[in-house]
Amino acid sequence: MGTTYPLDPEANNGNTLVNPLNPDAGSGLVSTFPAASDAGAGSTLINPLDPNAGTGWSSLFPVDPSAGLPSVVLAVPGIFPIYRAPKAKDAEYERLHGPNPANHQPGMDIGGGLLSDGLIYFGERSVAAEYMSPTGRNFADGMVRYDMHPDFLKEFAKSPYMGRYDLKGPNGTPRIEFTIPVDKLERFNELTLGKTWIAINGSG
Numbered sequence: 001m002g003t004t005y006p007l008d009p010e011a012n013n014g015n016t017l018v019n020p021l022n023p024d025a026g027s028g029l030v031s032t033f034p035a036a037s038d039a040g041a042g043s044t045l046i047n048p049l050d051p052n053a054g055t056g057w058s059s060l061f062p063v064d065p066s067a068g069l070p071s072v073v074l075a076v077p078g079i080f081p082i083y084r085a086p087k088a089k090d091a092e093y094e095r096l097h098g099p100n101p102a103n104h105q106p107g108m109d110i111g112g113g114l115l116s117d118g119l120i121y122f123g124e125r126s127v128a129a130e131y132m133s134p135t136g137r138n139f140a141d142g143m144v145r146y147d148m149h150p151d152f153l154k155e156f157a158k159s160p161y162m163g164r165y166d167l168k169g170p171n172g173t174p175r176i177e178f179t180i181p182v183d184k185l186e187r188f189n190e191l192t193l194g195k196t197w198i199a200i201n202g203s204g
Helices: 088-097 125-129 151-156 182-191
Strands: 003-005 017-019 060-064 069-072 080-084 109-111 119-123 142-148 162-166 175-181 192-199
Touching: 080 125, 080 151, 088 142, 119 125, 119 182, 125 142, 125 175, 151 182, 175 182, 182 192
Parallel strands: none
Antiparallel strands: 003 017, 060 069, 080 119, 080 142, 119 175, 142 192, 162 175
């Protein structure tokens, strides 16, 4: 039925990876991933141990253990969601059109004595949630979920676009973020399949 991979001795948990879809999976995989019932051509795995399961960040495991960066497999075939809490003044525009390139030009004064680095930041839902503001000051009182075409991963799931945000994921796993240069925003928009506003109370 599938291949069972032994524990990564450095994983410090008691889970075993059972991956019936990918016979080429290497070591260092630390959770049990059953095949998704709606998997397409054998490409979708769901990790029942990850509280973010169903959001597209459902199976995280090291690509290169020395880099500390995870790889991802889609929870929903054909869609990879990423999240972003926009500034309050940009929220309405972003809900309709995506990030406003005019507000992310390199060297632009973004307030508080800070200058824009020309990058637009996206991440996991739990990361974006940390930036939402209940008062709607500075950051908006919600976030935008961007449903990305899988080609987004082919083009941007690598350095310098993808990096580790912190190690506060489940069981100390890395949470990752994407930094999209403003000059890549046109391509980002081409790969965006849809946008959904998620209010701070979780509705949307």
